[in-house]
Amino acid sequence: MSKFTQTFYPVMGEKLLVAEHESGLKVLFVPRDAGEAFALFGVKYGALDNTFTVDGKQITVPDGIAHFLEHKLFDNEDGEDTFARFAALGAEANAFTSNEMTAYLFSATENIHENLETLLNYVTHPYFTPETVAKEQGIIGQEIRMYEDDPSTRLEFGLLECLYHNHPIKIDIAGTVESIAEITDKTLYDCYNTFYNLHNMVLVLCGPFEEDRILSVCDKVLQKAPPFLAKRTTPEEPNTVCKPRFEKNLPVMMPHFAVGMKETELGGGSDAFLRRVAAQNVALFCYFSRASKFFANLYEKGVLSEVFSTAYQYLDSCAYTVWRGESERAQEVAAAIRETIKLAKETELSDEDFELAKRAVYGEVVQSFNSPWDVCWQWLANHFLDLDPFRLAEVVPTLTKDEIYDRISHWDVRLICESYILPTKGE
Amino acid sequence: MNEFFIRERIHESLALSVVHNTLHKTNYLTLFFCMPLSADAASEAALLAHLITNSSEDYPEMHALRRALASLYSASISASTSAIGDTLILTVHAEFLKDRYAPKGADILHGVLNFIRSFLRSPRLENGTFSPALVALEKKNAADDARAVFDNKGRYARRRHIEFMYKSDSFSASPLGKAEIIESLTPERATEAFYKMLSHAPVEAIFVGEADKQQLKNALLSCFDSLQKEPIIPAASKVGEVPADIQNVVEKTDVKQAHLCLGFRTPIVRGHADHPAFTVASMLYGSGLTSKLFVNVRERLSLCYSIAGIYTAQKGFLQVYAGIDAEKRDVAQEEILRQLKKMQTLDISDEELSHAKSELTGSFRTLAATPSSIAAWALPRVLAGVDADPEKEISSLLAVTKEEAGEAFCTLRPDTFYCLQKEEA
Incomplete structure (x- = not known):
């Protein structure tokens, strides 16, 4: 019989309950006394899984198939619409696909255990036919067109094309009109049966659920899963960038830029990984946040505006830092990023700046768990990386300056690429 | 009685609504300044939204201001413009950690309220107007924001549709303002618009979170007590005439x-x-x-x-x-x-x-x-x-x-x- 075990996080004032259900599914539950209930049912299967091995046999599937599968899982054999099932129970439902995962979700304030049953039920009962696959190609075709016109999406994939030689993170999540034309009901079933294995999935819940009822719903809906056999195939990735620059013209008013720096330090176990993420965020705060001299200088010169962000993106097999924004003098921003990195390597960090950064990043971390959605999303994203996100708030105040220096020592201007979306002539 | 949303008029032109909320880790305070919508008013407000939360007499330099906010555990205070029907809204938003999540204890709420008072009561002025250099910088940022609607084609299409459908109606004005009007604004006009807003725009303050209501009331009153005299209530929105042909x-x-x-x-x-x-x-x-x-x-x-x-x-x-x-x-x-x-x-x-x-x-x-x-x-x-x-x-x-x-x-x-x-x- 499955049972929850509990961990308490005093800094966050949060409890996490974890159960390994007999079916093979891991259940993570962050309880709340009242308010909205949120559930995410995720599978470690995303756009980058276009090549994988099963029993030693390598299989390649069309780009965009994980996202296509996400759309089609809403179909049911009895013809009833999944959204209608949730609507009848007062819930809002949705789903999304990223590079490395797919997730199905609902939020509700009533019938929450019934909605949970609906969620587990539809995701574990696929129903694909040639007709419904053909129909979806039109809908996703329009989604692809929408992203083709979207400067942020084009900018991001332009950057990934530059940063990575071989890593499949550069594959467009929705695929292309041509690649999705190759998808059939059979390829969907093949991918579903390979990856939608409960050992490769997680259920994350936050809200006023009851422990016993969660497990009862799992008992009722889930069958014991066979062993999970598929392995991600991640091609070897050189520690260099693929190309220094990407440019594309689109009808935009202002040049959009993304400057990326490839990370070469990966793995090292979950504790080391967590401290690395915390240290990277503190280091980036010191040198590139809105409270940094870098930002103030460029803002006051009119080179940067509030449309600027810095982020550390990480998966288990790749990571990079990205600076995004809009500027007519975008190349000056890229040059200033390089200069600031050189300066960070050469100068000592003051105690005042270090303490301020830790305090600010601690605040950002706690705020990032503000809503049930935030809690579920953070746990889902980090669970597949074997990271405990609630511990970030404990780790940040304990960081040492040496850890920040170590992080900065991995910043390498030779691993920087630039991606630009430039206005079409006449705009 | 509505126990969810408790609204109280605490000043001639200031109402405070409090939603007691224990579900989140942050407190959220918004001040909505309500004005009649027009292309001119929206352009002025769009510039003000850039000017008012980026400096004050206490923090004339943006770098020091941002560091002070960071020291409040990454409190954020920003301003933006929007429209509800024919009413233009300039919103000052503040979101910040509840004090109980500050590990060494801190009065974050008090710190944030001081910032808001400073932005509204003590803007950074030079010879009686916003600094010409700051105005020039923020005019460019505000005008760029107004033009950037074009970059998101779905959003741009919805905006253009409104502009055609409501061409002789104030609702056609984008709350982000018009780039050409923003670029024509002077420090004098921006300053005049700021004080006009403080004098005439009714303010709805909405607080969601956990706080002592009296503390909130006193802090907000101290922002407005000697400033607001003649609130002008924006007229109700009009539906307008339907054309004979589509x-x-x-x-x-x-x-x-x-x-x-x-x-x-x-x-x-x-x-x-x-x-x-x-x-x-x-x-x-x-x-x-x-x-x-x-x-x-x-x-x-x-x-x-x-x-x-x-x-x-x-x-x-x-x-x-x-x-x-x-x-x-x-x-x-x-x-x-x-x-x-x-x-x-x-x-x-x-x-x-x-x-x-x-x-x-x-x-x-x-x-x-x-x-x-x-x-x-x-x-x-x-x-x-x-x-x-x-x-x-x-x-x-x-x-x-x-x-x-x-x-x-x-x-x-x-x-x-x-x-x-x-x-x-």
Whole structure:
């Protein structure tokens, strides 16, 4: 019989309950006394899984198939619409696909255990036919067109094309009109049966659920899963960038830029990984946040505006830092990023700046768990990386300056690429 | 009595509403300055939104100001502009950790309130005006923001549609202002606009979180006590006249996807007796994932990925938006109108009605999902003089019949149909 075990996080004032259900599914539950209930049912299967091995046999599937599968899982054999099932129970439902995962979700304030049953039920009962696959190609075709016109999406994939030689993170999540034309009901079933294995999935819940009822719903809906056999195939990735620059013209008013720096330090176990993420965020705060001299200088010169962000993106097999924004003098921003990195390597960090950064990043971390959605999303994203996100708030105040220096020592201007979306002539 | 949203007028032109919320780790305070919408006013407000939270007498340098906010555990204070019907809103938003999450103890709320007072009472002035250098810098940023609407083609199409449909109406003005007007503003005019706003714009302050109400009241009063004298209440929004013939507008640019917007007017606005019926009808027609538009135009006919019917209750404006293949515009438009006809002829199943109500009531009950969503939900109701009570509103929505929903939609009149599409289509 499955049972929850509990961990308490005093800094966050949060409890996490974890159960390994007999079916093979891991259940993570962050309880709340009242308010909205949120559930995410995720599978470690995303756009980058276009090549994988099963029993030693390598299989390649069309780009965009994980996202296509996400759309089609809403179909049911009895013809009833999944959204209608949730609507009848007062819930809002949705789903999304990223590079490395797919997730199905609902939020509700009533019938929450019934909605949970609906969620587990539809995701574990696929129903694909040639007709419904053909129909979806039109809908996703329009989604692809929408992203083709979207400067942020084009900018991001332009950057990934530059940063990575071989890593499949550069594959467009929705695929292309041509690649999705190759998808059939059979390829969907093949991918579903390979990856939608409960050992490769997680259920994350936050809200006023009851422990016993969660497990009862799992008992009722889930069958014991066979062993999970598929392995991600991640091609070897050189520690260099693929190309220094990407440019594309689109009808935009202002040049959009993304400057990326490839990370070469990966793995090292979950504790080391967590401290690395915390240290990277503190280091980036010191040198590139809105409270940094870098930002103030460029803002006051009119080179940067509030449309600027810095982020550390990480998966288990790749990571990079990205600076995004809009500027007519975008190349000056890229040059200033390089200069600031050189300066960070050469100068000592003051105690005042270090303490301020830790305090600010601690605040950002706690705020990032503000809503049930935030809690579920953070746990889902980090669970597949074997990271405990609630511990970030404990780790940040304990960081040492040496850890920040170590992080900065991995910043390498030779691993920087630039991606630009430039206005079409006449705009 | 409405225990969810407690509003109290604490000054001639300042009302404070408090929603006690223990569900989140942050407190959220917003100050909504309400003014009549026009292109000039929006352009001034857009510039002010850039000017007022980037410096003050206490923090003349942005770098020091941002560090001080960072030391409050990454408190954020920003300003933006928006519109609700014909009312222009300049909003000062502050979101910050609740004190109990500060590991070594801190009075974050007090710190944030001091910042807000400083921004409003002690702006950084030089010879009586905002600094010319700062104004020049922020004019560029504000004008760039106004122009950047073009970069998101769906958003741009919806804005252009409004500009054509409401061309002789103040509602056509973008709350982000007009780049050319922003660029023409002087430090003197910006300063004058700032003090005019403080003197005349009624302010709705909404706090969502945990705080001592008296502390909040005192802090807010200290921002306004000697400043606000003559509040000017923006006039109620007008629905406007329906043209004799449907206006058709096509604009072209370099896009892969076409953006179709169909505009309709109804006399049913927030506060109207049939408003609950129209709200249910609007959800049933195009607002949810079980709506007629989603189920038929997207799911059954595969004509689009994005489709929605967006009801702007203050203006009695229904805007149907779909991202489509330009070659299939006629088929898509025909189906959107066919589904509208079905609404008007009561071709509505009990199940569709029930799903629409469930989705609506579900969305009301999850209002507390984020602190900002509560404030955004409450403001239009306050402006319309309607009690911001979700349970009361849910009861009125649940009472709507199929006939009432259909009749509410019979008041719709087509006005302007707009399409943004690729050059050669």
